[in-house]
Amino acid sequence: MIQPGLIVICGPTATGKSRLALHLAERLGGPILSADSRQVYREFDIGTAKPSREEQSQVPHHLIDICDPTETFTLAQFQQQAQELIAQYQAQGIIPLLVGGTGLYIKAVVQGLKIPQVGPQLELRSQLPDQTQSYGWLQQVDPSSAAKIHPNDRVRTLRALEVYYVTGLPLSQQQGRCPPTYPILQIGLDDQDLELHTQRIQQRTQVMIEQGWLTEIRNLMEQYGPKLPLLNTLGYQEMRQHLQHEISLEQAQDLTVIHTRQFAKRQRTWFRADPTITWLAASNPDWLVLEQVIDRFIRPL
Structure with a gap:
């Protein structure tokens, strides 16, 4: 076999x-x-x-x-x-x-x-400020994820914020x-x-x-x-x-x-x-x- x-x-x-x-x-x-x-x-x-x-x-x-x-x-x-x-x-x-x-x-x-089962949050994305402010927010709610993401990486920043927004838990705690x-x-x-x-x-x-x-x-x-x-x-x-x-x-x-x-x-x-x-x-x-x-x-x- x-x-x-x-x-x-x-x-x-x-x-x-x-x-x-x-x-x-x-x-x-x-x-x-x-x-x-x-x-x-x-x-x-x-x-x-x-x-x-x-x-x-x-x-x-x-x-x-x-x-x-x-x-x-x-x-x-x-x-x-x-x-x-x-x-x-x-x-x-x-x-x-x-x-x-x-x-x-x-x-x-x-x-x-x-992978967290969280889809794109269009309403959240429309409300988020510019990348500098978004990244700053991520540093506050999920510093571990922020440390792995470049400050100019809008896509990964938004994704990490979406996961936190939907689940209430930092993305870094849900990965493995x-x-x-x-x-x-x-x-x-x-x-x-x-x-x-x-x-x-x-x-x-x-x-x-x-x-x-x-x-x-x-x-x-x-x-x-x-x-x-x-x-x-x-x-x-x-x-x-x-x-x-x-x-x-x-x-x-x-x-x-x-x-x-x-x-x-x-x-x-x-x-x-x-x-x-x-x-x-x-x-x-x-x-x-x-x-x-x-x-x-x-x-x-």
């Missing part, structure tokens, strides 16, 4: 994670669980590098297209749904693959983060970990040659435009308005600015590449901090090493 567990494929954007995942999923007969914080949203397809219909027909895909662009999908919701899917497949003796570049999504599953008991194999994809990675980002950006990315964004703007928060995310913001005649298409492409490189650098820093990840070269992965690692992981008990 195959030992039930979980295989994680992670790393910076544009390193070939989806391609590797398809290869392993077909070989192992398991599903792919997306760990991408934007692929959960319907209609955001091309700019999020969402697997094509053909790719999704090859093996089961989950945690893709599960909420509307106007909804808020929380980390807690992702963790719960991912854990339920993992348990369902493991009960059948199947090893699922968790694939993506959203580090916090992966960490929530792999380390079993304890309950790691899964099943075995986990983490495989990372990355390139040491950053220039090669930049070329891959440039090529992917061009392909996205050729696939109709601008039409996708134009349709989203017409249906939901240009102020839809998701239209301010990587790539979509730059292309939206072009469609609103603020910058040229060439400028939008250049900015997308620059910002994607910056995002990849942050992802690289996040994942490299985890010593349990086995790294492969994205441009030329050592398939023999990979096969050996996988074989050891799935060896019958």
Whole structure:
């Protein structure tokens, strides 16, 4: 009997994670669980590098297209749904693959983060003062969380205040970990040659435009308005600015590449901090090493 567990494929954007995942999923007969914080949203397809219909027909895909662009999908919701899917497949003796570049999504599953079940508090957010005052308030009600948050980090400051506002307890007192008991194999994809990675980002950006990315964004703007928060995310913001005649298409492409490189650098820093990840070269992965690692992981008990 195959030992039930979980295989994680992670790393910076544009390193070939989806391609590797398809290869392993077909070989192992398991599903792919997306760990991408934007692929959960319907209609955001091309700019999020969402697997094509053909790719999704090859093996089961989950945690893709599960909420509307106007909804808020929380980390807690992702963790719960991912854990339920993992348990369902493991009960059948199947090893699922968790694939993506959203580090916090992966960490929530792999380390079993304890996440307060508190949704966004829009009324609270509208009443909060500027960041300096908000951070000062957080320092008073939850100094431990404030010490871990940069004074200019508005998103994390608001989140910590929301948790305190709803539960009456500091976020720092509600956090912790309950790691899964099943075995986990983490495989990372990355390139040491950053220039090669930049070329891959440039090529992917061009392909996205050729696939109709601008039409996708134009349709989203017409249906939901240009102020839809998701239209301010990587790539979509730059292309939206072009469609609103603020910058040229060439400028939008250049900015997308620059910002994607910056995002990849942050992802690289996040994942490299985890010593349990086995790294492969994205441009030329050592398939023999990979096969050996996988074989050891799935060896019958």
